[in-house]
Amino acid sequence: xxxxxxxxxxxxxxxxxxxxxxxxxxxxxxxxxxxxxxxxxxxxxxxxxxxxxxxxxxxxxxxxxxxxxxxxxxxxxxxxxxxxxxxxxxxxxxxxxxxxxxxxxxxxxxxxxxxxxxxxxxxxxxxxxxxxxxxxxxxxxxxxxxxxxxxxxxxxxxxxxxxxxxxxxxxxxxxxxxxxxxxxxxxxxxxxxxxxxxxxxxxxxxxxxxxxxxxxxxxxxxxxxxxxxxxxxxxxxxxxxxxxxxxxxxxxxxxxxxxxxxxxxxxxxxxxxxxxxxxxxxxxxxxxxxxxxxxxxx
Numbered sequence: 001x002x003x004x005x006x007x008x009x010x011x012x013x014x015x016x017x018x019x020x021x022x023x024x025x026x027x028x029x030x031x032x033x034x035x036x037x038x039x040x041x042x043x044x045x046x047x048x049x050x051x052x053x054x055x056x057x058x059x060x061x062x063x064x065x066x067x068x069x070x071x072x073x074x075x076x077x078x079x080x081x082x083x084x085x086x087x088x089x090x091x092x093x094x095x096x097x098x099x100x101x102x103x104x105x106x107x108x109x110x111x112x113x114x115x116x117x118x119x120x121x122x123x124x125x126x127x128x129x130x131x132x133x134x135x136x137x138x139x140x141x142x143x144x145x146x147x148x149x150x151x152x153x154x155x156x157x158x159x160x161x162x163x164x165x166x167x168x169x170x171x172x173x174x175x176x177x178x179x180x181x182x183x184x185x186x187x188x189x190x191x192x193x194x195x196x197x198x199x200x201x202x203x204x205x206x207x208x209x210x211x212x213x214x215x216x217x218x219x220x221x222x223x224x225x226x227x228x229x230x231x232x233x234x235x236x237x238x239x240x241x242x243x244x245x246x247x248x249x250x251x252x253x254x255x256x257x258x259x260x261x262x263x264x265x266x267x268x269x270x271x272x273x274x275x276x277x278x279x280x281x282x283x284x285x286x287x288x289x290x291x292x293x294x295x296x297x298x
Contacts, residue, residue, distance in 0.1 A: 007084040014077035018070040059172035066177035093263030097270035146195035153262045160255035165190040171244035
């Protein structure tokens with residue numbers, strides 16, 4: 001929730017500053033310090049409570065130096081909004097399964113006096129094991145463990161997301177005027193997945209040897225075939241910035257689709273577990289309720 005608010009706030013600040021610059025307002029009226037030099041945009045954003053993420057500061061510096069400050073700000077605003085929408089999609093995908101699990105646990109606790117504590121304890125232990133598994137996955141993701149890419153349900157999402165930091169950083173830096181070699185070096189540092197970072201490291205060495213980005217990515221087998229095709233076509237046509245934008249949009253869209261598929265699977269599992277749990281609660285309740293009466297009739 002706090003991340004969503006921060007991204008939304010940052011996008012608004014970026015758009016507001018871009019609009020002011022396009023309107024020709026003097027920097028002094030925006031509260032800028034002329035002595036900041038290339039840090040002027042970053043300082044303006046910080047004064048408005050925006051914490052810059054990743055390579056945003058470098059992109060704003062490069063955009064200021066190249067005289068494309070407003071364009072750089074608008075691109076950063078679009079990136080923040082894209083991230084905002086993706087996080088909202090993650091929350092929406094997790095909401096339904098989480099609600100079913102919580103309601104089932106509440107139902108088991110509410111009927112404990114009739115059906116006994118066994119079901120509630122079993123569910124509690126199951127949920128605890130599930131939370132432990134989530135923590136393990138989160139730690140592996142934080143370490144950039146490439147084995148996550150082979151996990152069912154999780155793997156397809158990870159494979160789509162792993163490229164996004166690099167593509168977004170490349171788009172931000174190259175679009176702000178940073179040379180490809182330097183932009184690639186900085187963008188590689190934003191990648192957490194170990195396997196991809198190693199491949200991009202090989203591509204960096206090839207770039208420093210004078211190879212094109214297309215050749216470097218192809219030789220090192222970096223990125224997905226789709227992304228390599230988009231960037232190769234864009235570089236050959238002299239439209240690499242646009243190609244980077246299209247690659248970012250494509251990977252973000254595919255990640256959202258993979259996430260929705262995983263959420264539907266999890267939702268179906270949650271629904272099945274909830275249905276079985278409710279049926280078990282009902283059967284146990286009525287057995288306990290009518291059991292003594294049946295014994296008397298016998």
